[in-house]
Amino acid sequence: MHDPTSPHSPPRRIGSWTLIATAVAVAAVSFGYVGGWLAPHRLTPEKLVNQLQDNAGTFAGYRRNHAKGVCVMGYFDSNGGAQPYSVAQVFEPGRTPVVGRFAIPGGNPYAPDSSVPIRSMALRFAQANGQQWRTGMNSMPVFPVATPQAFYAQLQAQQPDPATGKPDPAKVGAFFAAHPETAAFLAWVKTAKPSASFATENYWSLNAFVFVDANGRRQAVRWRMVPEAADAGGHAGKAGDADYLASDLAARLAQGPLRWHLQVTLANPGDPTNDATKTWPDDRRTIDAGTLVLEHTEPQDSGSCRDINYDPLVLPAGIAGSDDPLLPARSAAYADSYLRRTSEEAHLPGTAAAHMPPEKTR
Template identity: 75%
Template sequence: MPDPHASTVPLARRAGAWFLVLALPAACALAFAWVGGWLSPQRLTPRRLIDQFQANAGVHPGYRRNHAKGVCVAGHFDSSGEAAAYSVAQVFAPGQRTPVVGRFAIPGGNPYAPDGSVPIRSMALRFALANGQQWRTGMNSMPVFPVATPQAFYAQLQAGQPDPATGKPDPKKLAAFFAAHPETAAFRAWAKTAKPSASFATDGYWSLDAFVFTGPDGQRHAVRWRMVPEAVDATGAAAPAGQPDYLDADLRQRLAQGPLRWKLLVTLANPGDPTNDATKAWPDDRRTITAGTLVVDSEQAQDSGPCRDINYDPTVLPDGIAISDDPLLPARSAAYADSYLRRTSEEAHLPGTARVDTKPQAEAHP
């Protein structure tokens, strides 16, 4: 039956309602177009970033686009209680033990690269808190990052793309990049003396990016953290020559003799310390606390191990830990998600592959 009051509804009001109905999906489509970079071809997007990783290392179906070569590990974290005054995260509660699934890897998108080809190792961890929350972190064995922004990182990848004629990066392009980015000086100074280590177990790992702890009193504290190994290589042994895959074998041998341990050290910033620039280290005199001990007691191949389906997105954080204003963090999260979706889609089509979970989870470990 017709509504007797319909004729009293102003035409303009009805037209406005239809406009809202039609405008909402249009606005959503516009937002997706902006995020995807379709409206601005020059805008840096996660897809362009991961495409550049593939241009540099080739496409290896089913593998992460960076840190492709790695191994799964598992263990737990024992809290010392010292960080509980600065963060309400359950993982730092006194006496708390938290299960951990991690991954050691080397940088680059080639899963067959020799372990001694780069001087950097990485550690990625997922802490599964008892309250159902998670803390994921990706760390590297260097004290500073080369660049401070996603755009500069993309430019670095472009400069490092191998020349088809030589199979190696063009030295002139790299020189031009470094000349245009003086902020890389600290990293380059470190890299000049850095050598590939002989073991994942003897390396220390830095968060590089800054984060924010919130304590029980509501106070916020800018922090960075690092893992300091208990195992020390007194001889300073370098990578063994002629052994492209020695890191996994060394890790397996060490674990056969007992668990491996790292101290989690958290450094608190002073006012004025940069939180948005991973190329700048904080002064050595900043207050540092020992938040607890990471214990690794098992390893497993990454194609079947528990780390395989984990996206080590560093912005997946529990209550009490938040991201800082560092622009690398949201960029890492978006790029890792793109990498995760690519490799999981490829794994689903590989012969004999049966995935346990193809849902994105939340990738230094994309």
């Protein structure tokens, strides 16, 4: 190409070429660092979701956590009780349609309902103004850990040993010993039993959020869904039924709607908003914001909750995230999980083909 006799050929100058190469290299390396490719120690959403897959297996098309669940439809009747604290339209007196999902934790969509004592409720409130409130709640008042890094360490410790198909008790023990903040959760889990019904559970927001009123005043809050149903439930004992929660829910809804009361707890100044392992003192003011009414259920494979990412930071004006470090991590990891399962649904090249977890292969 280069012809030194041509007056049109670019002069070769080592200094200039070096400058050009340096500019390109600096830009590319910075990009690689910010994008995480050159920062292998950074905890990324991808790593978190990979670890969830390592623990439970990869089930194409399913959520990477809380994979087993059912859709529910209904509405929220606001009584206006939260309106003085939040301008969110959902808290104005009136009705907001809800698409929700009950689930159990873990990445295996075929796990028996009795395998974990925790149940979860996710809700999407669709406000008339087009804004949405999405929330994912669990049936325990505290989360085991306070940070995404600790959550990642917990998942790593709980990864099944390929030899036994079960987590290594030594690793699990070492994790909890190294993380004293898990004490409140461990105390809860000691008394917790897998419930016979989704309907009788309380569901806590776990993370703190911030309500914003018409004057821009910010109030830290947590919320909880308190069930009206209080019976013990009748379907749990049936031997061999691993999916009793869905059948119990369908049986109850056939009798009539199920109701929960949205209880919003207002933090006092100084209450920690960045630590999901700690509850706030019992004397904090709690307001009843209205009633959640669930009327129908649908299987998750075809139901209207299937394609909803219950990202807890999809919030309407009037509700904001707090400084809880778990919130952005949940948002980021859910987005990664959502991209994986929708890509699998679209059969995009390079997406996971389903395979069973190690303990299920034989």
